[in-house]
Amino acid sequence: xxxxxxxxxxxxxxxxxxxxxxEVGPGEVHAIMGPNxxxxxxxxxxxxxxxxxxxxxxxxxxxxxxxxxxxxxxxAAAGLFLAFQYPVEIPGVNNAYFLRAALNAQRKAxxxxxxxxxxxxxxxxxxxxxxxxxxxxLKRAVNEGFSGGEKKRNEMVQMAVLQPKLAILDETDxxxxxxxLKLVAEGVNRLRNDERSFVVIxxxxxxxxxxVPDQVHVLSNGRIVExxxxxxxxRLEQEGYGFLSPEEDAA
Amino acid sequence: xxxxxxxxxxxxxxxxxxxxxxxxxSETVGAGLNEDVIxxxxxxxxxxxxxxxxxxxxxxxxxxxxxxxxAKLKLPAIDFQKIHYYAAxxxxxxPKSLDEVDPKLLETFDKLGVPLHERARLAGVAxxxxxxxxxxxxxxxxxxxxxxxxxxSFSEAAREHPDLVREHLxxxxxxxxxxxxxxxxxxxxxxxxxxxxxxxxxxxxxxxxFRINARDTGQFERTLIIAEPGAEVSYLEGCTAPMxxxxxxxxxxxxxxxxxxxxIKYSTVQNWYPGDENGKGGIYNFVTKRGDCRGDDSRISxxxxxxxxxxxxxxxxxxxxxxxSAGEFYSVALTHNHQQADTGTKMIHLGKDTTSKVISKGxxxxxxxxxxxxxxxxxxxxDNARNYTQCDSLLIGKTCGAHTxxxxxxxxxxxxxxxxxxxSKIGDDQLFYCRSxxxxxxxxxxxxxxxxxxxxxKELPMEFAVEAKALLEISLEGAVG
Numbered sequence: 001x002x003x004x005x006x007x008x009x010x011x012x013x014x015x016x017x018x019x020x021x022x023e024v025g026p027g028e029v030h031a032i033m034g035p036n037x038x039x040x041x042x043x044x045x046x047x048x049x050x051x052x053x054x055x056x057x058x059x060x061x062x063x064x065x066x067x068x069x070x071x072x073x074x075x076a077a078a079g080l081f082l083a084f085q086y087p088v089e090i091p092g093v094n095n096a097y098f099l100r101a102a103l104n105a106q107r108k109a110x111x112x113x114x115x116x117x118x119x120x121x122x123x124x125x126x127x128x129x130x131x132x133x134x135x136x137x138l139k140r141a142v143n144e145g146f147s148g149g150e151k152k153r154n155e156m157v158q159m160a161v162l163q164p165k166l167a168i169l170d171e172t173d174x175x176x177x178x179x180x181l182k183l184v185a186e187g188v189n190r191l192r193n194d195e196r197s198f199v200v201i202x203x204x205x206x207x208x209x210x211x212v213p214d215q216v217h218v219l220s221n222g223r224i225v226e227x228x229x230x231x232x233x234x235r236l237e238q239e240g241y242g243f244l245s246p247e248e249d250a251a
Numbered sequence: 252x253x254x255x256x257x258x259x260x261x262x263x264x265x266x267x268x269x270x271x272x273x274x275x276x277s278e279t280v281g282a283g284l285n286e287d288v289i290x291x292x293x294x295x296x297x298x299x300x301x302x303x304x305x306x307x308x309x310x311x312x313x314x315x316x317x318x319x320x321x322a323k324l325k326l327p328a329i330d331f332q333k334i335h336y337y338a339a340x341x342x343x344x345x346p347k348s349l350d351e352v353d354p355k356l357l358e359t360f361d362k363l364g365v366p367l368h369e370r371a372r373l374a375g376v377a378x379x380x381x382x383x384x385x386x387x388x389x390x391x392x393x394x395x396x397x398x399x400x401x402x403x404s405f406s407e408a409a410r411e412h413p414d415l416v417r418e419h420l421x422x423x424x425x426x427x428x429x430x431x432x433x434x435x436x437x438x439x440x441x442x443x444x445x446x447x448x449x450x451x452x453x454x455x456x457x458x459x460x461f462r463i464n465a466r467d468t469g470q471f472e473r474t475l476i477i478a479e480p481g482a483e484v485s486y487l488e489g490c491t492a493p494m495x496x497x498x499x500x501x502x503x504x505x506x507x508x509x510x511x512x513x514x515i516k517y518s519t520v521q522n523w524y525p526g527d528e529n530g531k532g533g534i535y536n537f538v539t540k541r542g543d544c545r546g547d548d549s550r551i552s553x554x555x556x557x558x559x560x561x562x563x564x565x566x567x568x569x570x571x572x573x574x575x576s577a578g579e580f581y582s583v584a585l586t587h588n589h590q591q592a593d594t595g596t597k598m599i600h601l602g603k604d605t606t607s608k609v610i611s612k613g614x615x616x617x618x619x620x621x622x623x624x625x626x627x628x629x630x631x632x633x634d635n636a637r638n639y640t641q642c643d644s645l646l647i648g649k650t651c652g653a654h655t656x657x658x659x660x661x662x663x664x665x666x667x668x669x670x671x672x673x674x675s676k677i678g679d680d681q682l683f684y685c686r687s688x689x690x691x692x693x694x695x696x697x698x699x700x701x702x703x704x705x706x707x708x709k710e711l712p713m714e715f716a717v718e719a720k721a722l723l724e725i726s727l728e729g730a731v732g
Contacts, residue, residue: 084684087684106689109689
């Protein structure tokens with residue numbers, strides 16, 4: 001599904017990712033952990049195609065395509081989704097309209113018909129219910145005046161409606177209380193199947209209790225320095241990132 | 252391969268869609284402005300003598316005036332002797348009904364999306380179609396007459412309802428008011444006339460579509476709307492012109508008279524040709540619009556969506572004379588390429604407990620300059636008058652400008668005036684958020700701008716809100732990147 005080879009990314013004139021390798025198979029959930037400043041969010045933005053995140057070396061294959069050749073919107077249409085750490089507010093644009101415009105843009109790019117409004121509303125309402133969000137959310141402007149938790153859950157609604165092949169969750173758990181955390185985890189678990197893959201970027205182990213990953217990676221100073229099973233996350237929780245060598249921790 | 256072709260087609264289509272020219276034999280007076288020209292316009296329209304006198308008084312006064320220079324506009328000198336002041340499609344006799352109108356004219360309005368013939372008319376909207384200096388026809392006149400509403404061209408009103416016209420013409424915008432209003436008073440050609448009798452709610456939306464077609468002509472329409480006590484009317488105007496390298500002048504006057512407890516809602520979707528991407532051509536749009544809330548508890552609401560014209564200079568205003576009368580101004584002004592807009596409103600509070608609300612949304616892109624200029628004046632006897640003004644500017648790109656010039660004058664200590672202003676840019680984060688969900692950049696910009704304008708769009712009648720939104724999307728094309 002996703003194959004990252006020796007990825008180097010520069011932001012401004014600063015090297016952030018310095019030869020990152022990662023392979024995620026279909027249906028797999030991979031967790032990326034690491035200290036602040038290690039390059040976790042940069043990884044998410046680079047994969048989603050944000051301007052200003054310049055790939056200076058390496059390659060990324062997504063579902064057999066060269067991901068780095070695609071514009072951000074083309075990546076979305078190809079099935080890549082990034083759940084933002086800080087979802088953006090768009091005043092005056094209601095949520096339902098936004099989501100439908102997004103879905104139809106993707107469908108159009110894939111040569112599919114636009115979605116029927118009744119089917120669309122039904123699908124969205126279902127997701128809202130699952131994430132215990134009120135229908136009134138559809139009429140509110142995108143993320144405007146939402147609480148931190150609502151914003152994160154709204155990202156999960158979008159993910160569920162857009163049905164990506166690969167979802168990258170950038171610290172979706174941060175700022176959530178335990179109930180919201182469980183809802184988010186359930187939201188992801190419901191979407192898990194043999195095809196769909198997830199890259200879960202997180203600071204804490206607690207999300208991984210509800211969202212059991214196939215692999216855990218430790219990102220430090222722009223590289224994956226350690227990979228393992230769930231037990232690696234537990235070890236990090238107990239020991240912190242201290243077992244990483246000091247110069248790598250310095251980033 | 253077919254996709255590329257589609258893209259090309261879309262691109263061509265999405266340019267200024269109304270930029271075509273109708274090849275029709277036209278009757279034009281020679282260029283230049285003098286008493287003979289004015290007398291000829293008046294004679295063509297078979298006007299009563301007093302109206303010609305009024306025009307000439309205006310002309311003599313105009314000759315003593317100089318053009319305004321206080322707006323934030325780079326305005327090239329206009330040679331008023333090079334303009335033709337009257338142009339009309341040639342016809343033997345004045346057509347008695349729409350069936351007698353030249354099919355080429357009907358076709359033109361068809362193409363502009365304003366079908367006039369019976370079978371294709373917009374449901375629930377009566378249209379007066381003005382082509383250069385004359386009205387081509389007005390739909391649903393019979394139905395409106397049954398309700399007691401008069402909706403016709405200004406020329407027809409001057410012939411058929413001279414007393415009403417004489418009583419109200421110039422009563423809101425006197426001919427001496429300002430340079431362009433004065434010019435208009437001397438040479439005005441067609442526009443619309445609306446009269447809604449006492450306690451009558453106009454049964455349908457009224458709308459005028461203004462089309463400039465002939466070369467080197469100016470359009471000087473005059474619109475007068477009278478709402479008697481308890482009357483209600485919603486009126487909308489739209490306008491377009493062919494694409495030309497030369498600039499053309501449009502100087503209109505609109506007067507609204509709102510008697511006691513009446514309501515007038517006036518909406519504009521202005522899409523005059525804006526000029527090309529290098530700033531060549533386009534309409535100079537100098538318009539005086541004013542509503543007089545003459546009666547107690549009357550209400551006038553202006554909504555405008557301004558996307559066209561090379562230069563826009565207009566300040567739809569309300570004189571809140573009656574106690575508890577209310578004025579509103581909702582505006583979206585978008586400027587692109589080399590367009591310049593200096594627009595806003597004046598809310599003159601004279602009566603007690605009068606209220607006004609101003610919501611202005613300016614969007615600037617390309618190398619354009621966009622200014623909001625607004626006056627709120629509280630007169631001495633305007634006890635407890637209130638105004639709320641919100642003025643937001645959105646910048647797209649780095650080479651455009653947004654400016655705000657609020658003027659506040661209060662002579663009454665009980666008056667309350669609130670003014671809020673913001674300036675923002677479309678954020679990279681907003682754009683990336685939309686793109687990461689699958690929208691391309693243009694779609695994303697259109698979506699964000701649409702959200703920015705939401706408060707104004709919701710004031711437009713439904714059919715026109717959709718049109719305004721589409722127009723904005725087209726006008727934004729190429730604004731980013």
